[in-house]
Amino acid sequence: MVWLLAYFATGVAVLGGIFIDSRVGNSQKDGNFRNLMDQIRRSNRSWFEYIIEDVLLSLFTAIAVIAAWPIALIFAIYFYRTKHDNVPTIQDDMPKVFSVTREDLLHPQTVPQIEAKEVIYDPRGGVPYIPFGHLNKHWKTFLRASHPEDTLWSFESPWEQYGKKEQRYGYARVRENEVIDWFTKSIKPISSCISSS
Amino acid sequence: MTAQVSEALHYRGDDLALCTEPLEGYFALTGERPPFEAPHTALWRGYVGHWEILDDRLYLTGLSGCGKNGQDIGLPQLFPDCSSRVFAHWVNGTLRATRGKCLQYVHAGFASIYEQDVFFHFDDGILMSVEVIDNSAPANAAFD
Numbered sequence: 001m002v003w004l005l006a007y008f009a010t011g012v013a014v015l016g017g018i019f020i021d022s023r024v025g026n027s028q029k030d031g032n033f034r035n036l037m038d039q040i041r042r043s044n045r046s047w048f049e050y051i052i053e054d055v056l057l058s059l060f061t062a063i064a065v066i067a068a069w070p071i072a073l074i075f076a077i078y079f080y081r082t083k084h085d086n087v088p089t090i091q092d093d094m095p096k097v098f099s100v101t102r103e104d105l106l107h108p109q110t111v112p113q114i115e116a117k118e119v120i121y122d123p124r125g126g127v128p129y130i131p132f133g134h135l136n137k138h139w140k141t142f143l144r145a146s147h148p149e150d151t152l153w154s155f156e157s158p159w160e161q162y163g164k165k166e167q168r169y170g171y172a173r174v175r176e177n178e179v180i181d182w183f184t185k186s187i188k189p190i191s192s193c194i195s196s197s
Numbered sequence: 198m199t200a201q202v203s204e205a206l207h208y209r210g211d212d213l214a215l216c217t218e219p220l221e222g223y224f225a226l227t228g229e230r231p232p233f234e235a236p237h238t239a240l241w242r243g244y245v246g247h248w249e250i251l252d253d254r255l256y257l258t259g260l261s262g263c264g265k266n267g268q269d270i271g272l273p274q275l276f277p278d279c280s281s282r283v284f285a286h287w288v289n290g291t292l293r294a295t296r297g298k299c300l301q302y303v304h305a306g307f308a309s310i311y312e313q314d315v316f317f318h319f320d321d322g323i324l325m326s327v328e329v330i331d332n333s334a335p336a337n338a339a340f341d
Contacts, residue, residue, distance in 0.1 A: 127284040189290035
């Protein structure tokens, strides 16, 4: 009997340790984007989901840990080590920033060549008959930053953010074999609706 | 997020609710977004665009935007070169519009379900194909 009590008492201690570790971990993740999304999800739960997740599931877990604490302890040690090996950095949560690399470059072209083939025409006059149409102002701004030694290259670059895959097209400015900046002329989604909320 | 006011699309005599925001693609390309202000929680983007598909081309024919201090932002402010009809050559991909009665209201974005979903597939502002999905039909109709 004494041994049984000692076994369950150890189980309660293990449960307490796991609980404290989990609370400390959560408080360190408060500014974390994924944690924020989880908080939003939790705040939108129905009372039924609340009872299932926060009451019944917690109760079941506590009983399971006390009853089979050696297994729970092995899992806890394993997850503790994994968690500390893969600590998310601030960069992991930051939105990615699109950039054109040398691998995305297609062909070098002159400004007259580009402007000749990029004129957009509309029979109803819905766009000025100029290179890149409604994007012409931004094209000109892009050109103004050119140096005499720069070359322009067409580019095609894949991009994915928040599960949306797309292909971006345009012209990149290359100086001393480095991509300096770029002008994006079109974005073509590879899947899903565009800008759908 | 509260259900959002849709864009308006005129297509072959029909007025559809456009549940995609084609102007956002233009803002993404230019890197500039006018200072729209949300007048209420059902219009976070701060504007409603009026669109038309004519001869398989997508045009922006009107814009009702709310700026700071209540100022109006319309087509002339955004596209001074073509203030009555703007060819949306920057639009690529699929635009979703809805038609008919609301079958199920969902209090989020454009998630409500209507009798029909109409998907318009565009390439550089040119309509390539149209696909209609009938949501009022039973889901397993295809297997009958």
